[in-house]
Amino acid sequence: MSTRRRAAVATTLTAALALAAACSTRDPSADPPDAPSSTLTLPPGSGAPVPTQVGTASSGPAREVRADVVGDLQQLLDTRAAAVLAHDRASFEAGLAPRASLLTTEGVYFDNLVQLPLSKLSYRLEPASLLRTGDAYWGVVEITLQLTPYDALPTRTLDRFRFVPAGSGSYRVSSTTDRAWEADHAGLQQPWDTEPVTVREGAGVLGVFDTADERESRGVVRSVQRGIADVSARVPFDEWGSQAVVYALSDPRFLEGFDDLPGGDPEALDGLAFTVPAGDDEIASTRFALSPTLLSRAGARRPDADLDRLVRHELVHVAVGTHDDGVPLWLSEGLAEWVSWQASSPQERRVPAAALAAARRGIRTMPGDGSFNDDDAATHYALSWWVCEWLVRTYGPDAPWTMLEAFTRRPGDDPRTVVRDLLEISVDQLARRGAALMRTTYATPTTPTTPTTPTPPRPSATG
Ligand SMILES: [Zn+2]
Missing domain, CATH: 3.10.450.100 (NTF2-like; domain 1)
Structure with missing residues (x-):
């Protein structure tokens, strides 16, 4: 999220x-x-x-x-x-x-x-x-x-x-x-306060379930284990200890307990990272929740690539923790999307058709936080991802993290100024370059990165 x-x-x-x-x-x-x-x-x-x-x-x-x-x-x-x-x-x-x-x-x-x-x-x-x-x-x-x-x-x-x-x-x-x-x-009430739950642990994973059967809960825990191994190697922060608590609940009460959900609809969310307070303005834990609609994927015989990628997206939020507090959504979500796709082969890296169409029509501006999760959220997430790709291809593999650091060093500063001071281009120019890279990457049908079906599973709903 x-x-x-x-x-x-x-x-x-x-x-x-x-x-x-x-x-x-x-x-x-x-x-x-x-x-x-x-x-x-x-x-x-x-x-x-x-x-x-x-x-x-x-x-x-x-x-x-x-x-x-x-x-x-x-x-x-x-x-x-x-x-x-x-x-x-x-x-x-x-x-x-x-x-x-x-x-x-x-x-x-x-x-x-x-x-x-x-x-x-x-x-x-x-x-x-x-x-x-x-x-x-x-x-x-x-x-x-x-x-x-x-x-x-x-x-x-x-x-x-x-x-x-x-x-x-x-x-x-x-x-x-x-x-x-x-x-x-x-x-916010935790699921163990409100309904019967089943707890399953893996290496570095604590899973909390209600209706999931054994195969499904095991599948979720294993997906998170795979995700932790991958995200640990790609995110330059270690406070999270390469461990995570995940909820996959059919009871909607937990997600309904948030009064500021991305997009506003708990049932439309595939995943949601959230913090749990320790008091005194401190954070005890960053956890994440997965939609119960993903349980059937988790219960499949083979690892599900789409589930694994969604899990990696949420794990990036867990791993980044408070390091992205106060940074624009296009950067925090861009980092989560960008990292989450790295373990996928280029052929698997799909952008939504709507995002590609928007990039072809011409994206002029970077989405603001207020409209990021609106009806065009799928395009905004994809654009943010390709902004990170552009940073990597232009400045090297650490560039998205350098951008994050530039923001966290200057809390409260105008994001436009932070971007211009770092890159000497405007934030909207940055958006246009990300869009252009997305457009050219998916332009030629014979290139290996061309998506066969440019429709990822409900990316707009990824929190
Ligand atoms: Zn997210």
Whole structure:
């Protein structure tokens, strides 16, 4: 997907860290009738045995409660995390209110999490968020989760839990669902928070699936393995550690959770790279999602060239990471397209018919970020690729990366100035030269690069 889009997602998620709802698997029947409507303050870190006036959601007067309730609830949450990390289902369930629907939905969540390579999992109650509703409490819980070795930093998200007394001063979790709160604190939920998932690992690959069968999920993981080997050798950055997390989900909720998708239609996307925040404006991980429509290709007996190329495109975004933050889409997408085609033979390198037709009519300007993913996206992606090809053929194999560096050295500068200072031509002249190279490369029917069928699989939908 686009840099601009990824930057927007990162901003959204970072801004939403204090708000983001990363909720456990939903239990629609479990919404208690006494969802709170106001907040209250308890002393931070309160284990102090001072009686505290605690707000109530009911119309009754505030009641005096034990101030060490925060300590009791935190202990419950610590036990919950330890149970997941130890794969101790009995201990996990012992921390839940004994209600069948809750046990079912939380059981799905538990089954999801124990498949993940978790090096870190914790739930921290935010004492200031605690709200008493009758004998129960609602509280905001910060969830810290790290997938090792895939996440550079732990991810941190927020959820809201309800706690009910279980006798002898102890508590149990009675809900991880507060729809009103979640609606107001929209954030991106990970697939293991919302539906049953299957996790499959390969060398440097963590795949998360829902409906994929074994052959399909294995095919995706192998395609990503091949892509990592190829992209590692071509992208001059190593922070990504040559490893990636990929989602291939039939449930549309994950992609629908993005409010700034390239092109705006989740079902039209073949792939999407996205960042996951660690908080404090830091990025924990760049992951990517593949369309479920690609699963049949992944399940085929032989490696599918189109799937592999799409995977390489998304892996370039993962490998480049934040190095292309703030650069124009024609460069970030051009790099992803250009690198993704390098492993293909010249005969396989196809441009869409629409792009070739546009190049033959004459492309005058470089597409701007605002229109990059419009109806002419296929042409824009192809043009960006051939701009990189022109840079390589004119200045050598490192030229696209030199261009990227020129942008990242001058954050906030006018892209037109950056291009002119580097190449002594305008950005529109650069577009015309890329278009001309595309046109001449595909001009003669006898040249080996001539596409037999110049129609790649939905390139316009490549995010
Ligand atoms: Zn892309």
